[in-house]
Amino acid sequence: MLGPESAHSPNAEDLNALYWVMLAIAAVLALAANAALVALVVRHRAVRGRSARRVRSRGRAQFIVAGGLTAIAIVIFAAGVIVTHSASKLDSAGADGLQASRPLTAQRTLDVPSGDPQPLKITAVGQQWIWRYEYPAPAADQSSSPNPSAPAGTGASASFPQTFSYYELVVPVDTTVLLTLDSTDVLHRWWVPGLGAKADAIPGTLNQTWFRADEEGVYDGASYAFSGAGYPAMRTRVRVVDVPQYQQWLAEQAQGIQKGQAFVQAQLAEGGALVDNSEGDEAPGGSE
Amino acid sequence: MSDGNGSSTLSPHRPELVSDAVPSRRPRWIELTTSGDHKDQGRLMIGASLAFLVLGLVEFVLMRAQLAVPQNTLIEPITFDRLLSVGQTTLIVLFAVPFAIGLFTYVVPLQIGARGTAFPRLGSFALWLYLSAGAALYVSFAYTPPEANFNALPPLSEPAFISNNGVDVWITSVGLAVLGMTLQALNLTVTLRRMRAPGMAWRRLAPFSFAGAVSSWLLLAVGPLMLAALTMLEIDRHFDGVFFDAGEGGAPIYYQHLSWIFFTGCYVLMLLPAIGAISEIVPTFSGKPLFSRGAVLASMVAIPVLGVLAWMQNMFTASIPVGWLYGAMLMALLLLLPLGLTFYNWLATLAGGAIRLRAPMLFALGAISTLAFGLAGELIQAVIPVNWLLADTVAATAETAYVLVGGSVLGGLAALHYWFPKMTGRLMGESMAGLSLLLILVGVHLTFIPMFLAGLEGQPVDAYRFFEGQGLDTYNLIATIGSVVLSIGILVSVINAARSASRGVEVGPDPWHGETLEWYAPSPPPEHNFDVIPDVRSAEPLRDIRDAVLAREGSSEQAEQGAPVA
Numbered sequence: 001m002l003g004p005e006s007a008h009s010p011n012a013e014d015l016n017a018l019y020w021v022m023l024a025i026a027a028v029l030a031l032a033a034n035a036a037l038v039a040l041v042v043r044h045r046a047v048r049g050r051s052a053r054r055v056r057s058r059g060r061a062q063f064i065v066a067g068g069l070t071a072i073a074i075v076i077f078a079a080g081v082i083v084t085h086s087a088s089k090l091d092s093a094g095a096d097g098l099q100a101s102r103p104l105t106a107q108r109t110l111d112v113p114s115g116d117p118q119p120l121k122i123t124a125v126g127q128q129w130i131w132r133y134e135y136p137a138p139a140a141d142q143s144s145s146p147n148p149s150a151p152a153g154t155g156a157s158a159s160f161p162q163t164f165s166y167y168e169l170v171v172p173v174d175t176t177v178l179l180t181l182d183s184t185d186v187l188h189r190w191w192v193p194g195l196g197a198k199a200d201a202i203p204g205t206l207n208q209t210w211f212r213a214d215e216e217g218v219y220d221g222a223s224y225a226f227s228g229a230g231y232p233a234m235r236t237r238v239r240v241v242d243v244p245q246y247q248q249w250l251a252e253q254a255q256g257i258q259k260g261q262a263f264v265q266a267q268l269a270e271g272g273a274l275v276d277n278s279e280g281d282e283a284p285g286g287s288e
Numbered sequence: 289m290s291d292g293n294g295s296s297t298l299s300p301h302r303p304e305l306v307s308d309a310v311p312s313r314r315p316r317w318i319e320l321t322t323s324g325d326h327k328d329q330g331r332l333m334i335g336a337s338l339a340f341l342v343l344g345l346v347e348f349v350l351m352r353a354q355l356a357v358p359q360n361t362l363i364e365p366i367t368f369d370r371l372l373s374v375g376q377t378t379l380i381v382l383f384a385v386p387f388a389i390g391l392f393t394y395v396v397p398l399q400i401g402a403r404g405t406a407f408p409r410l411g412s413f414a415l416w417l418y419l420s421a422g423a424a425l426y427v428s429f430a431y432t433p434p435e436a437n438f439n440a441l442p443p444l445s446e447p448a449f450i451s452n453n454g455v456d457v458w459i460t461s462v463g464l465a466v467l468g469m470t471l472q473a474l475n476l477t478v479t480l481r482r483m484r485a486p487g488m489a490w491r492r493l494a495p496f497s498f499a500g501a502v503s504s505w506l507l508l509a510v511g512p513l514m515l516a517a518l519t520m521l522e523i524d525r526h527f528d529g530v531f532f533d534a535g536e537g538g539a540p541i542y543y544q545h546l547s548w549i550f551f552t553g554c555y556v557l558m559l560l561p562a563i564g565a566i567s568e569i570v571p572t573f574s575g576k577p578l579f580s581r582g583a584v585l586a587s588m589v590a591i592p593v594l595g596v597l598a599w600m601q602n603m604f605t606a607s608i609p610v611g612w613l614y615g616a617m618l619m620a621l622l623l624l625l626p627l628g629l630t631f632y633n634w635l636a637t638l639a640g641g642a643i644r645l646r647a648p649m650l651f652a653l654g655a656i657s658t659l660a661f662g663l664a665g666e667l668i669q670a671v672i673p674v675n676w677l678l679a680d681t682v683a684a685t686a687e688t689a690y691v692l693v694g695g696s697v698l699g700g701l702a703a704l705h706y707w708f709p710k711m712t713g714r715l716m717g718e719s720m721a722g723l724s725l726l727l728i729l730v731g732v733h734l735t736f737i738p739m740f741l742a743g744l745e746g747q748p749v750d751a752y753r754f755f756e757g758q759g760l761d762t763y764n765l766i767a768t769i770g771s772v773v774l775s776i777g778i779l780v781s782v783i784n785a786a787r788s789a790s791r792g793v794e795v796g797p798d799p800w801h802g803e804t805l806e807w808y809a810p811s812p813p814p815e816h817n818f819d820v821i822p823d824v825r826s827a828e829p830l831r832d833i834r835d836a837v838l839a840r841e842g843s844s845e846q847a848e849q850g851a852p853v854a
Contacts, residue, residue, distance in 0.1 A: 022667070055576065056577050061636075193746035226437045226441075232751035
């Protein structure tokens, strides 16, 4: 009850551990100050015949208190730096996880390993008021299902990411997921309690966070930056499944998306307006 | 004006031409609202800021009512966003900062033995800028109130996303208020520098005046930055500017930096006046001098410096190189030193004292207690990894609110109860004060502890609804009840002040047996404050005067009453 959501990722464990330490320090300081306040007021109420002792200061006590407080601050700072560093360092995937391999770009704040077990890189795009997740192409299955239905001329579908989903992020269990955050409009902030740290999705700048979910299940999250009228509806969900399920879901999702794209292409072809690039300016709504 | 340069000879009287009771030629309200007298300006600022406090509380309670049950439909989403934007702006920019500046405007010249402020007309101008700011914000309810939250971060505040003129209203209102308060800070800075009584060295300044000096310097530093940010935002909105446009070479994060520097300054301004007032009230009602004055005054300088340098602790989730974040964390954690020392010295002042629990003292003790919780909460938030958990949940709101209530509300009300007899010649009702304090203390914990717990469960900040089945229902319901208790508590004090101004018990110039110079003036003080400005020879000038009277007259009675000598 006094603590955050239970951790399901190594970095969330770091965060929660430090939270408990800080809560203890803060509680001791606040309660000690209040207890001393009450005790002193009760003990030194004005009584007839007793006057106040006019003590102005005691130099040594001042330095002891100041030194103690500075020491506490420095120790907390050191712990904060260590835990920040540890929580920003991506762990490698666990035994049950997906060993995905993708090239990586330069990182800003996260410490991403340069060796072979690379994290699964997913892009989360915040837009008013939904999260969109873009998945990398699965390494093995991709050769069997190219894009048969897409005509060669439509450049849009070729650069389209293979697989995406809205609202729900599906990831394999025990797999290190590196989430690259982007925004198409205003400031958003991604966080799923129990799965690591909050991070801003900023238009024009990429940001990153990561997690490695240790248990299959469903985790609810939201956007934590005020983004206008629909902000409270901008929720998200992480569904953690095992690796075969994930690969199956990815394939199905890719198929569904291709089917949908093919359907739209067919509709457009029927309407006859938009397949021809020379009339690309016309509104697609006319084909309905 | 020559007072500050006067030689500190020990001659008790210097010939001065003073006149009392100049007949007013115009109606009283015109005299009051156009007055160059710092006391009139201060009273109007205090009165107006308390009125805005009540308005802000109404908005706060309305928002809490909407959040009483999950998926509530009591208030339209757009209305909630407007209440949120106007309410938070009201509490910070129209209440907390002007309340502090108003108290300083009234008290500081009296405490330093000045006959007014350095720039009386500038003070009047500042007052009217502030009143115009409030009017601009609230008149907008007749057309389009702002809806982009209290800091109107771009890109949300750019016309592409909010094209109505609500954001322009917000820019106008905040701009006017910040300009007014910054100008008054300039006025106070010059007053404090040039117009202190002979012998009133900086080290002899009363803690509240010292807090006024530090607050004024702080406002002179952060106010212009905010004015610059607002100007750039307005240029972006209406004159094709690209300051905060990521696509054109600008970046939204520049505005985040500027606005957070300012709002961190506002946060410190919730603390400093409270620290100054408590550092006078606790010694006065303990019958002891402030324990280790030097350490407390030095802390008052350190707090705004470290506090404002830690502005990036509001941006730990942004894409900023981690070295900068470590710097902000270090500054925020080092605040433990001055704040802790201040608390320690307050407690050491209480120890061995003869404590009288009158209304100002009760509020000061309540403020210390509440601030201890609020600042301990801020300590938790100052650590980057923990901040990643708590930032932008309602837990963060709860901690800031603890400091707002502990500092601006309880600390401010302690100051108001303490100096009310000086302003009006009457005491504020003690039983209503006790009731008010009890309700505020119950209300603050009842509102903000459940909100902290709800934040741990992950309830996002600033949202007009939350969802059932996440364990948030009970917390939010309790917090809503608490917010009503808290607001009633504050309202009781506001009513108490309004009533006591005409019906309070009449008292003499020094009802609390204070040691600082303002108690030397009659209550309420005449327009020129002092007939004779005494030489100051210690940090407790009134004590010296009492001792001198005692030595000369051999009668303790007159000294006890603190009657003006000379």
